[in-house]
Amino acid sequence: MAATPADASSSSSEAVVGGEKSNKMITLISSDGESFEATEEAAKMSVTIKHMIEDGCADDGIPLPNVPAKILSMVIEYCNKHAADADDTNKHVADPADADEDDDNNNNNASAGEKEDLKSFDASLVAVDQATLFDIILAANFLSIKGLLDLACQKVADDIKDKSVEEVREIFKIENDFTKEEEEAVRKENAWAFNE
């Protein structure tokens, strides 16, 4: 192969990627004492955990007193799936000057298919009961996993969208503590939004 700059960079980046991808496993301990293992790569999707690893606090396992086991396993599942996706994206991006068109098309098809898989995975992950959904939100917030937090918040927003005030109260068990006059005043302030 001619030593083109692209080749050189791709081979070197591959080498770098290969080198960085350590198989080190991190132990995460849920609030109820269960231990879970995740690759360092997946665990680092949580900015909170990433900082703890970098600060050297992760050697004996990371206790997560705010996250119950059921939720932690879902979070780890999310991180595993999305870390793999991020890795693949990096690999494809690293070969922009690849002259082999067929290879490129295959890569594109694969990433399109993977995107679909990821979307349906995400959708099924948040298709859970309300309590679990809020637990996921709180866990993703605590662990600073932006993608998961955005995903779960979007699901809640979708449940609120286009529903009447009464319907939203019922779905989320919100108690109406307004007096009749107060509620009328609120509705009047922006009447256009409340008109049916």
Add this chain to the structure above:
Amino acid sequence: VGKRRRRRPRMERERRRAAGWEDRISELPDALRLQILSLLPLKCAIRTGALSSRWRDLWEQRWPVPSSLRLRVPPGPSGAAGAQAQLAAVDRRGRRRVDVFSLAFHAGQLTQADLKRCVDYAAACGVEDLQLRLDGGGARGARGGQRRAGALAVHFPVGSPLLARLSVRGLHLTASANAMVATLEVIHLHSVSITDAALRRVVAACPCLRDLELRYCRHLRRIDFTTVGAANLRSLTVVDCSRTTELRVPAAPRLRSFRFSGPFLCSNLFSGVGDSFQDLYLCSGGPEAGLPPTNLPSAVPHLANITTLTICSIALQYVSASLATILKETNLRRLKELQLLMFGMANSNLADIFSFLKTCSCPQLERLFVQLPTNTHDSFTRNYLDVAEEEQPEDGLENLRLAKMTNFKGHHNEMRLLDFLLTKASCLKKLFLVAPKEDHPQGLRKIQPDVLPLSRKAEILERASAGTQIVFSGPDSSHAQPLHSEVFIRF
């Protein structure tokens, strides 16, 4: 057994919590609730304000403060100078999301380029409620149909693709064909010069249009939505579009409210409405010399589902004339509130009222409002010719609880109407008699003498039954407002 009873409320709460009955969403940290709110369209975000007290003001903070921009350029030379400073401040704010962008200025203060700059900025910030207002631009087009050279214009579609509410006043509005603004639900045009075709294009672009208001759009000749459809329309208001001779709205099954003020015209609107049509305001816009051909007033007796009706004395005249050809009585059986806007209170006007109440019986009527004319001269004429007068309706006011007569001066026909109410409305609880405003020259305010002499008041009180409370009040009272509290003309 006693102990078990006392513990029940707490057990109930805990059982509910165990069964997942907790309000988890309100317990989320504010930052997370704001994140969720930022994913909603403006309309849904505003609605969360009514969920509970903990949600009341939260939605307004979903974007970095301020989430609404209101630019006001006051009139006068200082205003024009300040305008540029305000525009510069807006630029410094940078491109971030905005919920409401409202710009109000006066003629000569902003150029077309300035206006475009504001509108483009609002669009780039994803504005959902855009309000543009120009005062003093003379855009009503009272004379001639040509747009004045230099008149400021806005081109539709305007604002961002998320636009839900658009309000334009005093500007010229042009529109592209084949646009689509799927979220736009409310359009208010006030003193906007817009052609028939441009209006059609705007309506065609908004399949979700619910509320359309056209005031003083004097370039419109034919409002015709037949080819573009307005399937979602809930509320239509047309005020003083004085050159419009036709209003064609195809099937509008969801139309709830129609308010029309201005010279009456011909329309097929009522043939396309469904059961949800409840609320009608029909006013000719002022006392008129002639009675142009129109089919609007004669449709009123057949609107069986309406609950609230405002009708003027001119419309009553038409209705009276059309009732002569109706053989059987109609029934406005759901009508709860009736407001009469009387431009005159001559014998014929009173006769029109009686004939309306007789022929279109309103057995469920609970509230009656009458705006009387402000003429100081009593227009009663003694009937010397022995012609039979319109008789009072025999029944039909059994459920009337509240009546209010505004600009009450104790004139003869006013007293006759009052008398009728006091005798026939057996359940009347409250009757408000509101004195007219007095126009003093140069705003001189003198101690207002009672328009009604004490003797007249005593006379009225005597006629009332024991259960009726009569309230004499001054012109500024705000008791008992009708649903159609906005009357688009001055009395």
